[in-house]
Amino acid sequence: MYILExxxxxxxxxxxxxxxxxxxxxQDIDLFSTVSGDMNPIHLDxxxxxxxxxxxxxxxxxxxxxxxxAALSCSLPGPGSVYLSQNLKFLSPIKIGDVIExxxxxxxxxxxxxxxxxxxxxxxxxxxxxxxxAFSYVPNEKQTVHxxxxxxxxxxx
Amino acid sequence: MYILExxxxxxxxxxxxxxxxxxxxxQDIDLFSTVSGDMNPIHLDxxxxxxxxxxxxxxxxxxxxxxxxAALSCSLPGPGSVYLSQNLKFLSPIKIGDVIExxxxxxxxxxxxxxxxxxxxxxxxxxxxxxxxAFSYVPNEKQTVHxxxxxxxxxxx
Numbered sequence: 001m002y003i004l005e006x007x008x009x010x011x012x013x014x015x016x017x018x019x020x021x022x023x024x025x026x027q028d029i030d031l032f033s034t035v036s037g038d039m040n041p042i043h044l045d046x047x048x049x050x051x052x053x054x055x056x057x058x059x060x061x062x063x064x065x066x067x068x069x070a071a072l073s074c075s076l077p078g079p080g081s082v083y084l085s086q087n088l089k090f091l092s093p094i095k096i097g098d099v100i101e102x103x104x105x106x107x108x109x110x111x112x113x114x115x116x117x118x119x120x121x122x123x124x125x126x127x128x129x130x131x132x133x134a135f136s137y138v139p140n141e142k143q144t145v146h147x148x149x150x151x152x153x154x155x156x157x
Numbered sequence: 158m159y160i161l162e163x164x165x166x167x168x169x170x171x172x173x174x175x176x177x178x179x180x181x182x183x184q185d186i187d188l189f190s191t192v193s194g195d196m197n198p199i200h201l202d203x204x205x206x207x208x209x210x211x212x213x214x215x216x217x218x219x220x221x222x223x224x225x226x227a228a229l230s231c232s233l234p235g236p237g238s239v240y241l242s243q244n245l246k247f248l249s250p251i252k253i254g255d256v257i258e259x260x261x262x263x264x265x266x267x268x269x270x271x272x273x274x275x276x277x278x279x280x281x282x283x284x285x286x287x288x289x290x291a292f293s294y295v296p297n298e299k300q301t302v303h304x305x306x307x308x309x310x311x312x313x314x
Contacts (some may be wrong), residue, residue: 004197013295022183022194031192035185035220038227039304040161041238048302061240062219062226063192069219070195079197146207147196 002094002150006078009113009138012129018076020152023156024065024098032063049129058093064130067102068119072134075149076104077115084114088132092123099124102152113138159307160239163300166270174262175233177226177309181216182256189220204264215250221287225276228248233261234272236237237300238293241271245289249280256281261310270295 007016033039038060041048049057065088072083094100101122108116115138121130164173190196198205206214224246229240235291251257258279265273272295278287 005228028192031188032223033189036223037179038230039306040230041302059229060223061228062223062243065191065243066189066217066219067223068193069217069222070193073195073197073217083247086219086242086244087242088220092238106210123185123282128272144239145169145198147198149194149196151194 002147004074004145004147006080006139006141006143009075009140010019011113012077012106012115012138016076016104017031017103018154020073020075020102021156022100022102022152023043023150024082024100026096028053028063029059029096029128032060032066034058036062054093056095061090061093063066064088064090064121065116067100068121068130068132068134071102071104072117072119072132072136074152075080075083076106076117077136077138078143079145084135084137086132086134087121088130089113092127094123094129097146100129113140129144159304161231161236161302161304161307163237163296164233165299166295166297166298169234169263169265169266169272171263173233174260175283175311176234177228177311179257179259181251181257183253185220185231186214186216186253189217189223193217195258199267213228213248215252218250220245221245221247221251221278224234224257224293225278225289227228228259228261228309229274229276229293232308233274234293234295236302237296241292243276243289243291243295245287245306249284249286250275251280251286257286270297295299
């Protein structure tokens with residue numbers, strides 16, 4: 001059991017940031033194929049993928065969107081925030097075994113409890129894989145929820 | 158076994174569109190929780206969700222992103238296209254049992270094999286749930302792939 005706590009809108013500040021880590025495993029790509037409905041062999045068939053420009057199976061671009069959305073919902077701004085919009089640029093694909101770094105940073109606080117957050121992903125070599133930003137609605141009250149699993153590691157600063 | 162065929166860049170035209178349908182079931186939300194890592198009770202716990210402004214469990218906003226990404230990769234532009242970017246506005250949540258309509262429409266053809274596609278989702282009452290657009294790279298050659306499942310229905314026009 002994990003306890004997730006949000007930051008109330010008034011306590012969020014511009015330049016506040018958080019870094020999370022996660023290993024992307026083969027099962028993540030298999031599950032994302034099922035849930036999205038995208039069974040293209042570039043994601044699932046190693047032999048097929050070997051003959052493409054990527055040379056190996058790659059994650060779906062939007063798996064990074066799914067992981068970013070979880071990071072936003074679970075950590076910054078956290079539970080109780082409402083996801084309003086997301087822009088994503090897929091710069092380079094996540095590959096099986098990558099330990100990705102998800103960086104979230106508050107860019108702007110906007111009236112009526114809106115916040116703009118920068119959303120970036122890097123791989124273990126420091127190469128940027130995803131760029132983007134999101135808008136969320138953040139309640140005034142702190143929200144605390146209990147969840148059964150949380151597949152991210154936080155950076156200790 | 159399903160056969161998916163892409164449209165080569167030269168054959169794509171502005172205003173070309175496709176509509177797909179898909180029922181969103183409880184299992185989709187459960188799977189998306191696992192693959193994203195977002196186990197917030199608003200998505201998983203019916204009793205918790207009943208006391209929120211939504212009154213029931215809702216899908217993660219980015220599940221709609223996952224479904225849009227699959228529609229782009231499988232139908233328009235289809236296999237072999239490379240997903241470059243995506244903008245999404247989450248207007249209203251998908252709920253369990255919704256039969257959603259995914260509308261893709263070519264907005265613009267851009268030099269060097271780029272295409273801008275409008276990406277919208279509506280529910281069975283015609284209410285718009287998601288707005289957005291995507292950029293993809295589309296090869297000159299037709300791509301044909303075989304996939305084991307394809308959880309969308311096409312509109313017969």
